[in-house]
Amino acid sequence: MAGLQARKPVRFTWQILLLQLLVVLVLLGAGIGFAFLLLGSEASHEAGSKALAIARTVASAPGVPAAVAERRSAGPLQHYVAALRDRSNVLFVVITDDKGIRLAHPDPERIGEPVSTDPWQALAGKEVVNVHQTGTLGASIRSKVPVRWQGRVVGEVSVGFDNDVPQEVLSRRLGVFLAFSAAALGLGLGVAALLTWRLRRQTLGLEPYELTGLVSEHEAVLHGIGEGVLALDPAMRVTVHNAEAAELLGITPRDGAPYRELELPTRLAAAIEEGQEVDNLVTIAGARVLLARLRTVRRGTRDLGMVITLRDRTEVETLTRELDSVRGLTDALRAQRHEFTNRLHTLSGLLQIGHTEEAAAYLGTLTEGAPAGEVVEAERVADPHLRALLYAKTVAAQEKGVELGIGDASLVLGRVTDPLRVTTVLGNLVDNAIRAAALGHRRPRRVEVDVLSEGETLHLAVADSGDGVPESLRARIFEEGTSTKDGPGHGIGLTIAARAAAVHGGALRLAEPDSANEPGGALFLAVLPHILAPEVPK
Numbered sequence: 001m002a003g004l005q006a007r008k009p010v011r012f013t014w015q016i017l018l019l020q021l022l023v024v025l026v027l028l029g030a031g032i033g034f035a036f037l038l039l040g041s042e043a044s045h046e047a048g049s050k051a052l053a054i055a056r057t058v059a060s061a062p063g064v065p066a067a068v069a070e071r072r073s074a075g076p077l078q079h080y081v082a083a084l085r086d087r088s089n090v091l092f093v094v095i096t097d098d099k100g101i102r103l104a105h106p107d108p109e110r111i112g113e114p115v116s117t118d119p120w121q122a123l124a125g126k127e128v129v130n131v132h133q134t135g136t137l138g139a140s141i142r143s144k145v146p147v148r149w150q151g152r153v154v155g156e157v158s159v160g161f162d163n164d165v166p167q168e169v170l171s172r173r174l175g176v177f178l179a180f181s182a183a184a185l186g187l188g189l190g191v192a193a194l195l196t197w198r199l200r201r202q203t204l205g206l207e208p209y210e211l212t213g214l215v216s217e218h219e220a221v222l223h224g225i226g227e228g229v230l231a232l233d234p235a236m237r238v239t240v241h242n243a244e245a246a247e248l249l250g251i252t253p254r255d256g257a258p259y260r261e262l263e264l265p266t267r268l269a270a271a272i273e274e275g276q277e278v279d280n281l282v283t284i285a286g287a288r289v290l291l292a293r294l295r296t297v298r299r300g301t302r303d304l305g306m307v308i309t310l311r312d313r314t315e316v317e318t319l320t321r322e323l324d325s326v327r328g329l330t331d332a333l334r335a336q337r338h339e340f341t342n343r344l345h346t347l348s349g350l351l352q353i354g355h356t357e358e359a360a361a362y363l364g365t366l367t368e369g370a371p372a373g374e375v376v377e378a379e380r381v382a383d384p385h386l387r388a389l390l391y392a393k394t395v396a397a398q399e400k401g402v403e404l405g406i407g408d409a410s411l412v413l414g415r416v417t418d419p420l421r422v423t424t425v426l427g428n429l430v431d432n433a434i435r436a437a438a439l440g441h442r443r444p445r446r447v448e449v450d451v452l453s454e455g456e457t458l459h460l461a462v463a464d465s466g467d468g469v470p471e472s473l474r475a476r477i478f479e480e481g482t483s484t485k486d487g488p489g490h491g492i493g494l495t496i497a498a499r500a501a502a503v504h505g506g507a508l509r510l511a512e513p514d515s516a517n518e519p520g521g522a523l524f525l526a527v528l529p530h531i532l533a534p535e536v537p538k
Contacts (some may be wrong), residue, residue: 020192027179047161048129052143054088055159056127058095059145068147068155071097077104078111090142094158095147098123103155113159122156123144195530230312232259234303236272248310250286266480268292271304282313284495289313364368381412383532385419386426386451393430397447400438404430407450407461414453414532421500422458422529425508426451428497429462429524436521458528466521469510477510497526504530 012025058064058081067077081093081104095104100119102111121128122144142160146153228245230253232238241253251262259272265283271294281292291311297304381387390406397404416422426449433447442465450461469477478498494508501508511523 016192016196020195021189024185024188024192028185031181045097047141048143049139050162051090051159052127052129052145054084054090054093055143055145055157058084058157058159059095059147064095064157065147066097066151068097068103069149071101071103080104082106091160092158096157096158097155098153100156110160117142118160119144119156119158122158123153125153125369228308230308230310231297231305232272232308233305233357236260237304238262239305241472245308245310248285248288248290250288250314265290268462272308275306282492282493284499286499289492289496380406380410381451382414383412383416385416385422386412388450389423389426390451393427393434393449397434397437400434400445402434402437402445402447404434404447404449407448410449410451412451412453412458412532414456414534416458416531417533418531421528424500425497425526425528426460426462428493429460429526431465432493433462433464433522433524437464440464440466440521442466442521453532456530456532458531460526460528461523463523464521468521474510501526501528504528 044092061080063076064080080315081095084090085093085106092106093104094102094106094115094414096119098113100114100123102115105111117130123146127143130141140160141160144156144158147155147157204291206295210287228248229240229242230238230245230249231240236259238253238255238257239258241255241427246252249262249264251264253262256384259269264272265285267281267283268290271278271292275296275461276294277296278292278294281294283290283292291313293309293311295309381390390404394404430447430449435444437447444465446465448461448463450459452459478494480492480495491515498508506526506528508524508526509526
């Protein structure tokens, strides 16, 4: 019906509390009922036992058996019974002869009359206890004991308690039991409330259907995306991870393990240690370049830990470096084209104005000198990728006022089978060397590159005239985050180069400083095995 709203369902925690309360009340009710029956039975049994003990005492009291045997219906027996009744708070004490005729009774007028209940079991020598038996004095709990004189039964003693006596005992005991029950109920309610509060806290106040939805979304998001996800609790222990995270990091996280046991990349571990949110953190795991994002998670004021997402940027990084190389080569070609255009214009102008001799001399000058950047002959370096890279880096160095030279001992006879790996290693080393030479204090600014083939292995050496690597950084120069340059975004190039060189057992190292070496700055040496194929003769 319009205008009516569906009733809001009772919260699950309240349902649990009410259910626990109902269970406690049912158990207490059942316990009280059982206790009522048990205590009532025990009170009646206790009253019967007490009546039996009094009857035995009367039956064996001095003078009673003889008086019964002589059927003395008045005098000592009546006085004795009256006194005993006053002392013991019994309803009645009745003594009969062996015919069931009363010899003593609370009502003197009934002495000499037969008893109203069956006396023959007691007169037969048996002790009898009857619960809720009705006689002339009303309903009572009574016991009957035979009276023996000289080996024979001469009568019986009947002792009874009013039915109200066990009820009073039962009331007192039930009062105590109910007091304990009330305390138990209060304790149960307190525990139920505590459990409900803890359940609500553990579930963050979410309802079961909400938790079900979250689990479904969790599975869909965690395993349906192409990014790695790693979640840590406030104590920095692993709580959630997906297969992508394990693959990207090259580890198998164990739920509950501290993050320090995971052998995470240096930059990522440092960011987790600081506990700060980070966007687009570039880090390296194995041969992969990863882009990490760290986010702290809170619900209200409660700290739930941290979530780390990881994206593989290896291909992007590779394409970026290839693009840089192509851009450098393009810039070099553009510069060469501009230079050649100017020279051709000059030559054309000389010919047009008739200065043929000057034009011939100018042409001779052009043929004697090599254009900028053409420093490697095909005979010395057969691989076109290496020649193009060195050509582009030469032009890039000239633009920064640095002279890049190729060592006289350079000789590469084969073709490179993995140009990307060579570009990654040699390109990083040369870029760093050019930057170091440009910022260094030595003059002239110079970078020297040596490339040498040995079968399938390529040897690289890059030296610069910069200020060298500080002693404090030499031992960890290839670690992620270590850089001689200030500011963010540095400290990853050499790490990538070192890991690329390590493929197939290769290596990249920083040589010890030697003042005798030219140009005098840092010297990096790389060995790249299984990267050359023999040159096929034409």
